[in-house]
Amino acid sequence: MIIKNVVCPFCGSLCDDLTVEVEGNEIKNVDNTCKLGYNKIVGYSHGRIEAPLIRDKEGLKEISYDKAIDEAAKILCNARRPLMYGWSSTTCEAIEKGIELAIKIGSLIDQTATVCHGPTTLGIQEEGKPSCTLGEVKNRADLVIYWGCNPFHAHPRHMGRYSTFTKGYFTNKGRKDRKIIVVDVRESDTSKVADIFLKIEPGSDYKIINALTSIIIGNGDILPEEIGGISKDRLEYIAGEMVNANFGIVFFGLGVTMTGVKDKNIGSLSRLVKELNRNTKFSLMPMRGHYNVSGAGNVFTWLTGFPYAIDLSRGYAYYNPGETTANDVLARKEVDAILVVASDPVAHFVNPSIRRLAEIPLIAIEPYTSATTELADLIIPVAISGIEADGTAYRMDEIPIRVKKFIDSKFKSDLEILTDIINRIDRYE
């Protein structure tokens, strides 16, 4: 059976034009996909955890699903300071259920933006987010800037589908109608296709962004001759390109959110875009990593009022990044149990946080052996959303698309497992 217009459950580009060939209950082939999506979809059955596992002195041992739900409920109910973490690679429906559970048990809850575009959130909470959908870029953009991101590697079809090579209504010559600028600290496959590559000193983003803003508002005379490894002349040239574009966009990645003054970088980038809009049309867009990290932020926000790093122990949502963010509460050794859903924090958190993860009961709802399952005390295998379970996901430009289920799984979905845990806790109460 050929299934068309399948939505790829890998990165924030959320391409929805994949063709999947399914025979029996097996995937035979996938077309229209990048290597990342291909490997995830074709390799979906590889290395799966086959049954619920619990850790004792000898190691992991199989238990029944019912017992696993029981253990999970017990761990969460007995914890005084639980944390629920992950969420960016599952459906909005599961995330909603997760928040319901967090509210019920008075948990901390955080999502992967905390080690990704968390600073973007803080920056736009300061300055706002002048943005647009990817189709606006496709149809209009004549200047595209990739700042601190490398879509060739992280979002392989982004440039082809949305932002560089694609043809659109007012850009019917595609690449020829667009000027491409890449800003990075090193050459990358993305910088190789740029018209202009600004190789800047590490950590100098803030200076350079503000220098561009100064030039654009007419205060360029206060600038030194060189900023962050770039000459003032060159920055004036770049500012001119920005002002003279008809429709410009800055895509930015973790090269901006993770370096230097982090959230302040994003605030200043937003201010730059705001100033540009006095002269022309300009937008910015974070290159979101996981396919539904944008959805996680959205669901968190409409249900609790805040996008991540939420402490529900008081009965209401307390939000204070830097205090309630996952790495902070772990490194402070506050957290005494953790539930991980659709994420691998042991692979992606920093050393002091992982040390805490090794000390406390860790429940992982996870399809594969991962760094996190190496430390987990309880592992509940799960159907893979976007392949074995359907639901809603949000693209990096906050457009919701329903991901499909095209394989039957013997495992329950994140949504079902979380529902079972909630019901089990209800039974205890």
Place this chain on the structure above:
Amino acid sequence: MKKKRVKLITGRTIEQGMFIEHKTSKEYFDATATCFMNERLIKELDIEDYVKVNTDIASIVLRAEREKGIPKDLIFIPMGPWANFILNIDIGLSGMPSFKGVDATIEPTDDRPLELKDLIGLYKG
């Protein structure tokens, strides 16, 4: 032994992404237990195949790989358990640890990178 101060950045690569769901595979190990460096830096330190990267919190051994586009005072490690082993929590207000632009020193080594299981084992006990 020669030592040198560098800035460490971590980030995605396509290979890291391709095998992210296969964390125990050789491909994932090859993709992420690796340090990308400028050729001149490798020569300067007489690094052969492996490099030890030290930060304020820990040290790790990685396979050294040449990369042309990277500046001489920078090293790049794909995001993942190996890179993060040497990253510290950042006392700041954003809740975001520093994954890029971290101060590090590097030196040649004859040791080999740890397998995932052994690496994670270091966190226990």
Place this chain on the structure above:
Amino acid sequence: MNELIIKNGIVFDPLNNIKDEKKDICIRDGKIVDDVKNPKILDVNGLLVFPGGVDGHSHIAGAKVNSGRLIRPEDGRRSLKPKTSITMPSSGYSVKNVFSEGYDYSIMGYTTVVEPAMPPLSAIHTHEELRDIPMLDKLSLTLFGFNWFVMGYVSRGEIDKLAAYVAWMLKRTRGYGIKIVNPGGGENWKWGKNVDSLDDQVIHFGVTPREILNDLMKVNEILDLPHPIHVHTNKLGQPGNYNITVDTMKLASGFETQRGREPLHITHVMFSSYGGENWKTFDSKADEIAREVNSNKFITVDVGQLMFGDTTTMTADGYLEFNLQKLTGFKWSNSDTELETGGGVTPVIYSPTVPVNVIQWAIGLEAALLINDPYQVWLTTDHPNGAPLTRYPEIISLLMSKEKREKEILQVNNAVNKRAILPSLDREYEWNEIAIITRAAQANSYQLRDKGHLGIGADADVTIFDIKPNEIDPSKDYDKVEKAFSAAKYTIKGGEIVVKDGQIVKVVSGKTYWTNAEFDEYYELIEDDLKDWFANYYTVNLDNYGVNDVYLTNPCMIRTNPTIGSRVRLA
């Protein structure tokens, strides 16, 4: 059988011409009935009884609202309330979380609310939030005002295709009716520009706001849609815009409809009733607007009242938000949506010491007081643009009491005496008129036959306020009025008591209405265009576009009778 009788209330039910009448109301299985056998008795001895409130224009769900929540954690931190044994945690003052939206409306006696700006491409998002809002029945209006298909069909005069497209889109987005924001101008904003009159051209598309409005009004009628075209005028929020507002209203003049309702609704008219040439010469033209409304029975308006304080503005009119941000310097978000629509969000602080804000405040009240027929003017704040929804009780007390207004006028900048006429207006709203502008008029305009009244067969949505209309004088006891409207004695939703003494006592999930205006072969008419444009210009596949019923709580489809040439509706 679930029966309830509300005894001895003083009932105002304008749509059934019941006014100030001591009357029992019988309820069975969620509906108003003529008698009951073994009911639970609720003796409300002399208290004020209204149909459940209907808010015809309130931004409660979707991308813009969430963007407001996202950029304003400082607003989220206001009004934090912990969960209770039955309710979920609340957050937010002007941009509330979904739970708080439902609870706050219900506590004030509202039972039905319309989200008036759904971007088609993110319609799933709108419906996900609507699904999660408890306590209320919900509707949403789909945005069409600068959509490329619409402008293409208008420019080529293809009215049949335009009708087919609107019908298709309402079905795909589960929308209730046609919303038009800054017709044509929104497309120009995608190049950083706007339109200045009804006859300005949209860049590249060669159509004018006048043509877009006229053709969508025709299509609204062809498709027999229950609600008028719902229009946010061009130049909204700009000094001197009252002219274009009056011009827009005149488009509807003489346009008779089969349903006997107005063909055109002008929304949050306060923001469209500005005089002056700039902010320095800014003044109220509410009198000019009211004159047009009073002589033009083909339109309705809603107030969009502004109240002093901090709020969040949000609209599909991105140009407006950008310009507002230029005045305030506050944070600003923009969200242009491919081929369809746009939007913006920015916070604002309306101050009683700022002349412009004071005049804006006066304009809304003036419009409400100068428009004679209360069925032509609904009470809204354009939540949260003019003020958060929780400010309704205060506005009701202002409309009912000249004394209260005089007291307020003393507190605000003197511009109110020079560049507005509010101080000279003596009218005071009566209970019955309040029931119209908060319930009956809106139910009527949306043709929600089971809403906004207490006749036999209506949904048993009833509000009982803790005030005795025959014992107080709202003109003098305005504080009591405000208090009573802030917290209902009882809110009854679908026959169940959901609020008692201003507290949520039961959490329920409401219905979601949408309009199905399909007609024979409507899809074939536009299929090639859809396939072509989706393949070439959209970034989402046609197959993956739109919403289905899994996102709707208790979906209620309203079927219409389109008449298009010889076509008839599908059986």
